[in-house]
Amino acid sequence: MSALEPVIGLEVHVQLATEQKLFCADSTAFGAAPNTHVCPVCLGLPGALPVPNRQAVELAVRAALGLGCTVHERSVFARKNYFYPDLPKGYQITQFEEPLATGGLLEFDAEDGGVGTLRIRRLHMEEDAGKSIHDRHPDSTAVDLNRTGTPLVEIVSEPDLTSPARARACLEALKRLLEYLDVSDCNMEEGSLRVDANVSLRPAGTVDLGTKTELKNLNSFSGVEKGLTLEIARQREVLAGGGEIHQQTLLYDERRGQVRPMRSKEESHDYRYFPDPDLPPLVVPASEIEAARDALPEKPRVRRARFRETYGLPDYDAGVLTADRAVADYFEAVVPHAADSKVASNWVMGSVLRALKERSLVVTDFPVDPEALGELTVLVEEGTISQNTGKDVFERMLESPGTGAREIVEAEGLAQVKDSDQLAGWVEEALDAHPDEVERYREGETRLLGFFMGEVMKRSRGQAEPGTVNRLLREKLGGGEG
Numbered sequence: 001m002s003a004l005e006p007v008i009g010l011e012v013h014v015q016l017a018t019e020q021k022l023f024c025a026d027s028t029a030f031g032a033a034p035n036t037h038v039c040p041v042c043l044g045l046p047g048a049l050p051v052p053n054r055q056a057v058e059l060a061v062r063a064a065l066g067l068g069c070t071v072h073e074r075s076v077f078a079r080k081n082y083f084y085p086d087l088p089k090g091y092q093i094t095q096f097e098e099p100l101a102t103g104g105l106l107e108f109d110a111e112d113g114g115v116g117t118l119r120i121r122r123l124h125m126e127e128d129a130g131k132s133i134h135d136r137h138p139d140s141t142a143v144d145l146n147r148t149g150t151p152l153v154e155i156v157s158e159p160d161l162t163s164p165a166r167a168r169a170c171l172e173a174l175k176r177l178l179e180y181l182d183v184s185d186c187n188m189e190e191g192s193l194r195v196d197a198n199v200s201l202r203p204a205g206t207v208d209l210g211t212k213t214e215l216k217n218l219n220s221f222s223g224v225e226k227g228l229t230l231e232i233a234r235q236r237e238v239l240a241g242g243g244e245i246h247q248q249t250l251l252y253d254e255r256r257g258q259v260r261p262m263r264s265k266e267e268s269h270d271y272r273y274f275p276d277p278d279l280p281p282l283v284v285p286a287s288e289i290e291a292a293r294d295a296l297p298e299k300p301r302v303r304r305a306r307f308r309e310t311y312g313l314p315d316y317d318a319g320v321l322t323a324d325r326a327v328a329d330y331f332e333a334v335v336p337h338a339a340d341s342k343v344a345s346n347w348v349m350g351s352v353l354r355a356l357k358e359r360s361l362v363v364t365d366f367p368v369d370p371e372a373l374g375e376l377t378v379l380v381e382e383g384t385i386s387q388n389t390g391k392d393v394f395e396r397m398l399e400s401p402g403t404g405a406r407e408i409v410e411a412e413g414l415a416q417v418k419d420s421d422q423l424a425g426w427v428e429e430a431l432d433a434h435p436d437e438v439e440r441y442r443e444g445e446t447r448l449l450g451f452f453m454g455e456v457m458k459r460s461r462g463q464a465e466p467g468t469v470n471r472l473l474r475e476k477l478g479g480g481e482g
Contacts, residue, residue, distance in 0.1 A: 004201040004239065006232045007209055008167050009159035010118075012174065013152050014184045015128070015192040016059040022127045022151035023050030023093065030190045034133075034144035042127075042149030044089030049278050052077075056125065056151035061284060061292050063153055063183045064101035064123045066299065071289045075100045075124070077279040081272045085143050086130035094126035094154075096273040100282070106157075107301055108173035111165045118170050119158040125282075126152050147191070153183075159198065159209060164228035167197060168221045175221075176300045180325045188220055195224055200245070201235050210235075211245040215259065217252050227252035231259050303328055311341035320349050326363035327353070330370055337374025339381035347377055351394050359398075367401035368394070376405035384415050389462055418465045420472070423456075426464060427472045430455035441477050449473060 021028055024041035040048035064071050076098040079091040104120030128150040136142040155174070161167045175186045175193060186193040195218045200210035215231055218224045230252070235245055249262045298306070300322050307318035307328075322328045331348045338344035352373070356366065376397070380390040389409075396408050409415055430452055431438050441448045449470075456469050 003204045004236060005162060005204040006164075006228075007159045007200050007202055007212075008161035008164070008228060009198045009212075010155075010157045010161070010167065010170070011196040011198070012155040012157075012171070013128075013194045013196075014063070014155065014178060014186065016056050016063075016151040016153060017182065017184050018053055018055050018059065018151055020053055020055075021149035022053050022056050022125070023149055026149065028150050032146055034142070034146065037146040038148065042088075043145065050093065050276075052279070052282065053151060057282065057284065058292065059151075059183050060100055060123070060125050060153045061289060062181050062296065063155075063178060064104070065289070065293050065296055066177055066181045066183070067101075067104040067106060067120050067123065067155070069101035069104035069120055069123055071101045071284065072098070073284055073286055073289070074098065075282045075284075077125075077276045077282065078273045079276050080126075082270075084129070085141065086132050086145070086148070088130070088145060088148060092127060092129060093276055093279070095124035098281075099124035100153075100284075106170065106174055106177070108166075108170045110169060111163070116161075116166055116170065118160050121156045121158050123153055123155050126154055128152050159200075159212075164225040164232070167228055168225040171195060171221050171224060173301075176323060180297055180300050182297075194218075197224060197228055199228055199231055199235070201232065201239065211247050213245065213247065214249045215252050216249060216262065219254070223252060223254050226254070226257070227259060230257070234259065297325070300325070311335065311345070313341065313345055317342075317345045317349065320353075321345060324363070330363050330366070333370035334374045334377075337371045338377045343377045343381055344374065347373060347394075351391065355394075355398060367399075368397045369402075372397060372404050379405055379409060383418070383465065385409055386462065386466065389414050414463065418468060420468060423460075423464055423468050424472055426456045426459045427452075427469065427476055429459055431473075431476060438477065449477075452477075 015028070018028060020026065021037075021042055024039050026037045026039050026042060029037070041050055061071055075095055077093050078096040080094045080096070081091045083090055099122045101123040102121065104123070106118045106120060108116045108118065110116035128147045130143055130145040130148040133142040133144055161170060178184050178186055178193075184192050188194070197215045197218060198212045199215065200212040202208060202210045213231060213235070215227050218227055231250065238245060250259045251262045252259050304315075304318045304322040307313050307321060308315060311318075313321070321331045327348065330352070331344060334344045334348060335341050338347075352366070352368070355361070355368075356363065373394075376390055376393060379385050379393075380387055385393065393405050393408050393414065397403055397405060400408075434452070434455065437448050437451060441452075452473050453466070453469060456464050456473070457466075
């Protein structure tokens with residue numbers, strides 16, 4: 001048998017960042033008591049009519065434009081008919097033959113260091129279903145309908161991906177883009193971003209597609225990569241043994257590290273799509289589409305390239321800083337006040353990101369404003385305070401929002417001492433206190449210079465200027481330098 005290569009396509013469901021559902025005014029807030037965010041519309045009660053949420057449409061258009069899709073002025077809502085306990089109407093309102101947008105392209109960093117691309121087939125709007133809960137009651141399943149009617153976009157790709165690693169990298173790029181666009185928080189733990197993956201195998205170098213299976217229950221990007229790896233291995237084994245792949249839907253069990261059949265995979269005709277009679281065609285005027293296009297923010301890959309070119313940052317720094325739009329905004333606000341852009345990058349990637357993680361903060365609530373951090377970097381770089389003192393001042397700034405770095409340095413007398421006479425006094429004290437170590441140094445044990453530096457710093461409470469101290473120590477100690 002010739003070598004087989006995987007072919008992977010993605011279907012990504014993204015919850016739009018609205019406060020209300022797609023066709024009613026119920027809240028989309030996560031974590032409410034079961035079945036409290038419901039009404040006659042999302043429950044499908046007789047006589048209740050849906051009304052589209054304008055904000056959801058605007059966010060869907062923004063997502064489509066951000067992906068380079070063609071947004072159609074006219075699209076149609078359809079009913080997708082199937083029966084399941086978490087679907088109270090017996091159908092889902094979605095889009096089928098006439099979606100909101102088609103075409104498009106997503107670029108991502110491929111595992112070989114190059115740029116990968118994923119073609120977008122379509123992006124359409126739809127409402128979410130409810131949630132079945134299997135661990136609430138023994139031997140029975142409960143249903144929570146709070147999510148019913150939550151606005152989603154479904155992004156359907158072409159089968160362009162050739163490895164699980166590429167699928168993961170692509171999804172990470174998609175998540176970052178959607179967050180930059182303020183379309184969704186993409187919180188996978190809360191179900192704001194959910195992934196189904198289609199995979200098949202074919203002889204390497206051919207264009208025909210094999211029989212595909214669909215993987216569901218992929219709750220993390222690592223889960224996508226692991227689940228696809230398992231399914232590809234399973235398909236290889238089946239084909240190597242002379243068997244056939246059957247089109248079916250599979251569940252990925254991350255805890256057990258296995259995929260298992262869920263049901264045979266449905267075709268579109270199984271859902272009996274037809275235009276929803278309660279909803280007229282969705283019309284988005286060309287003027288609104290162009291206004292939305294003009295208002296798009298800078299995309300993360302473009303911003304990363306600009307950070308390299310404008311600020312002279314290494315690719316690693318630019319990648320870390322632009323991974324989150326708010327962090328990138330913060331960095332750019334620091335730069336005008338900082339010693340230089342690389343110094344600003346080091347502080348943001350180090351102290352700032354560490355503080356955000358340790359304190360479970362978001363950038364918009366960060367207590368150190370960009371101008372204050374920039375001032376701190378200047379104090380360190382000009383030698384007013386040492387690097388270590390700078391870190392201590394940063395901690396004080398975290399505890400005292402709105403307090404400037406220079407204000408703290410002056411109030412607490414933290415500025416480095418550069419006066420040679422005062423430094424010479426501390427050097428003499430350190431050497432007089434350790435005559436044995438002085439003799440060992442002069443006999444060639446030069447590593448003791450660090451010991452003497454530490455002793456001087458103790459006496460100065462960390463305020464001695466290191467460069468001058470180093471020079472004075474070498475002058476006083478004399479021998480041992482050769």
